[in-house]
Amino acid sequence: MMGGHADNRARLDGLRAAQYDWDETGLRAVLDGISAPDAVFRLAHPFGDMTGPSAFHDNALAVLKAAWPDVERRDWIVMAGEDENGIEWVGCGGHFVGTFLNPFLEIPPTGHLAHMRFHEFYRFENGRITEMQALWDIPEVMMQAGAWPMVPSLGREFCIPGPASGDGLVREARDPARSAASQQLIIDMLNHMKRHPSQGGPEVMEMPRFWHPRMNWYGPAGIGTGRGIEGFRNWHQIPFLAGMPDRGSKVAEITYHFFGDNDYAAVTGWPNMIQTISHDGWLGIPPLGKEITMRSLDFWRVENGLIRENWVMVDLL
Template identity: 65%
Template sequence: MDFMDQHSRHKALLSPLRAAQYDFTEQDVRDELKKLMHPDAVFHMCHPFGDLNGPDAFYNTVYAPLLTALPDLERRDYIVMAGSEDDGADWIGCGGYHTGTFTNPWLNIPATGHQISMRFHEFYRFENEQIVEVQAIWDIPEVMMQAQAWPLSPSLAREWHVPGPATQDGLVPGPYDVEQGRKTCAHIVDMLKHLSLYPSTGGPEVMQLDRFWHEKMNWYGPAGIGTARGIQGFRNWHQIPFLAAMPDRGQYPDEVTHHFFGDQNYAAVTGWPNMAQTISAGGWLGIAPMDKKISLRSLDFWRLENGKIRENWVLVDLLHMYDQIGVDVFARLREFNKSRPGFDHETGKAP
């Protein structure tokens, strides 16, 4: 490991934790977390977990209940990439899913007795060969849907088990190619700059979508939005409703952060939050216009093929968004639980 570049070294340092999470046991995962995480590491977790400090608080709050719900829990990564953002901070981004047999309720989501999957996007910031910060979204609405317990509006796009990269090369090997990583990242940043031109400076043509996106692109959105195929599918099932409801997207740069990095033909971004905009019209997720500014956490991966984006994995903390507009998704879930066997008929909570 002494002769590795820093990003390959960070991937190697993360590997034992990923292995422990694959063959998941409490002791092994706790041990690997304590080895790799700084004692004061900050975990920025999706709603409803919030911010946690230190590996013990992370395990006790997040993993212990999940392991109770899925006793045969395992984690599968299909993207592991690394790089440095412009200010020099070193990151690893991982995308994949947790899976196991849903034996006991979790977060008051009713158990199914069947195997389920839950996507994750997790980003780790390294300092001195330890992880000091984590930003992570787990696709909890995906679990609700598999339990037939999603209590809000249906998705416009396709809900399914989102695949890993078509090229099966998402576990990006070393050595790290600085120039290729920068080139891939620059393509994504340029694309996003053009996206932000619409609708404030002109019609859809100002985005130059054909220049940046492959004609057979897949946009893998979070549960609640779904997957879209092709540029027109992306426009119909995500972008048009999103921008119609929040046309001031990208107008508040001082209120957001972005951490971009590239690794070969993959690029990633994280930020907590990395979008701020106002729900000023209808059309997105069935939400009524309310002139309410919200912040969004969107953790994304892109894969380029022949110079264009062929695949884009996107997780948005939708539960956090709903919380900001006064919609308690878990409270509504519990209302349905009152008629479900095994739940308290007054509170809708699991015993």
């Protein structure tokens, strides 16, 4: 791996370790040590933006720790690269796991083991975190507590796995050309996706050109997981586009940060979708004609030139 990206990955090792055994003093020290004093930590509703590592700890991490006293962090993807503007990013995906003993964001405790997926993207400048864009799968926790107020998911809900290849955390040195190829495959795939429905039926997306026939699409709680192209389309894409057919029409107003790391690629953006809920069909939300912004923080794994796995987090709340 290139020196800068390897160093950035290594800088997060202490943060990840401090959240595994969850030593508060050590966690604060690590956050302070690797973050710029004015770093912005972005989480979706109800947390919002927080400035400085202490604010992030006190208003988010400590809230989770109070609800799950034995909480631990388990990563299954850590990847690094630069976006098209040369900005350095590190992406982490995994779960928080712990015993749900006290209320969390007014979600009632279950007394049982609980899990909550996270996707985190850290922007590094001069060796320090200057921004974090992250999503916690709070609906996943609500479902475990029987407190999800929306319609049932169309996809399968379960504690989703990490990469089938087993190399999400430790892999061979980063190859810039291979990393760029993975990133470009994802960009090309998404550009083809945006052709439908405005330019024709599903065939204009040319999905078999990009997706492995046995691919898994791991959606957030509330949407669920789909297996294969048909599973992805039936349980996510068709209802999603039915409710918001203007998807992809305002790309000039949003910002994407794509980067690759060998066979992995990722994207973050805050926000990176703008569309209108104009029809029925998605999550039981009525067609209010309201324009919304959304954040989709994603990882992909490429296998033999095709996308075999896609982990997707969306700020449904």
